[in-house]
Amino acid sequence: MSLQAHRITAGHHGGEPVLTDVSLTVPAGSITGLTGASGSGKTTLARVLAGLHTPQHGHITLDDRPLSVAVPGTVAMLFQSPRQAVTARWTLGRIIAEPLRARRGRADTVHAAVQRVGLTGDLLDRRPHEVSDGQLQRACLARALVQRPRYLICDEMTAMLDPATAAALTAIITEETRRGLGVLAISHQHALLATWTDHTHVLMGQHVAGSPRGSQSTTKTFGYRPRAVLHARKANHHHGLLVAKVGADPPPVGEPGGRR
Numbered sequence: 731m732s733l734q735a736h737r738i739t740a741g742h743h744g745g746e747p748v749l750t751d752v753s754l755t756v757p758a759g760s761i762t763g764l765t766g767a768s769g770s771g772k773t774t775l776a777r778v779l780a781g782l783h784t785p786q787h788g789h790i791t792l793d794d795r796p797l798s799v800a801v802p803g804t805v806a807m808l809f810q811s812p813r814q815a816v817t818a819r820w821t822l823g824r825i826i827a828e829p830l831r832a833r834r835g836r837a838d839t840v841h842a843a844v845q846r847v848g849l850t851g852d853l854l855d856r857r858p859h860e861v862s863d864g865q866l867q868r869a870c871l872a873r874a875l876v877q878r879p880r881y882l883i884c885d886e887m888t889a890m891l892d893p894a895t896a897a898a899l900t901a902i903i904t905e906e907t908r909r910g911l912g913v914l915a916i917s918h919q920h921a922l923l924a925t926w927t928d929h930t931h932v933l934m935g936q937h938v939a940g941s942p943r944g945s946q947s948t949t950k951t952f953g954y955r956p957r958a959v960l961h962a963r964k965a966n967h968h969h970g971l972l973v974a975k976v977g978a979d980p981p982p983v984g985e986p987g988g989r990r
């Protein structure tokens with residue numbers, strides 16, 4: 731069971747592709763990391779995986795079936811800025827319940843999700859400007875969970891959060907993987923990826939400063955165990971995917987995971 735990107739080429743507004751022939755697998759029940767330089771195309775790939783952006787080439791499968799036949803909400807997304815992901819005039823309660831508008835039993839489901847993410851009931855009547863970023867991100871996680879997603883894409887989800895809230899949310903999501911949720915965690919924070927993910931891919935975009943013009947977007951996979959250092963030692967090319975092992979030495983300057 732997995733959410734898979736198969737040889738994706740994608741860009742914006744007919745411009746040069748941001749991603750060229752990129753493949754990525756997000757297995758169910760585990761946390762897959764995705765990192766890479768700013769502009770390498772992580773968010774673009776995330777949006778393609780969630781069905782929010784149509785690729786020029788390639789396709790997405792969800793548990794071996796086309797993503798297009800999946801029930802809406804099967805792939806949920808959390809963004810860096812929860813404020814840009816919600817309707818500002820709605821209460822948190824309405825934001826969380828909205829995906830269930832047409833479904834029965836929503837009160838129980840919403841209540842369970844609210845409890846699950848550690849929100850107190852009094853916050854449900856407040857609007858986004860009346861709560862903190864952390865509380866709003868918890869509400870966004872609750873909104874995702876009420877849809878019972880099979881896969882969750884977290885795009886820099888913790889970037890704006892204090893360490894305690896970030897730790898709380900990652901712990902809740904980790905718990906959900908034990909129930910089978912597959913997670914793609916996108917982050918620039920290698921320390922977070924090293925402790926949170928089972929393995930991490932590094933997206934090598936063609937728009938990254940210093941990369942040769944026309945080079946292809948690929949991903950490197952670091953099958954590192956928690957706390958291992960991101961360091962490619964050996965790479966094999968396979969369908970646009972560079973699979974690399976991880977060493978204990980710090981990566982050299984300019985390498986993925988190295989000092990800039």
Ligand SMILES: Nc1ncnc2c1ncn2[C@@H]1O[C@H](COP(=O)(O)OP(=O)(O)OP(=O)(O)O)[C@@H](O)[C@H]1O
Pocket residue numbers: 742743748766767768769770771772773774775937
């Ligand atoms: N809606 C858009 N219209 C035009 N170009 C876009 C759009 N979204 C992204 N891009 C461009 O596509 C490239 C990849 O952007 P993307 O946001 O996917 O990268 P990223 O790796 O997620 O970056 P970051 O780490 O800074 O969030 C960038 O050059 C960006 O300017």
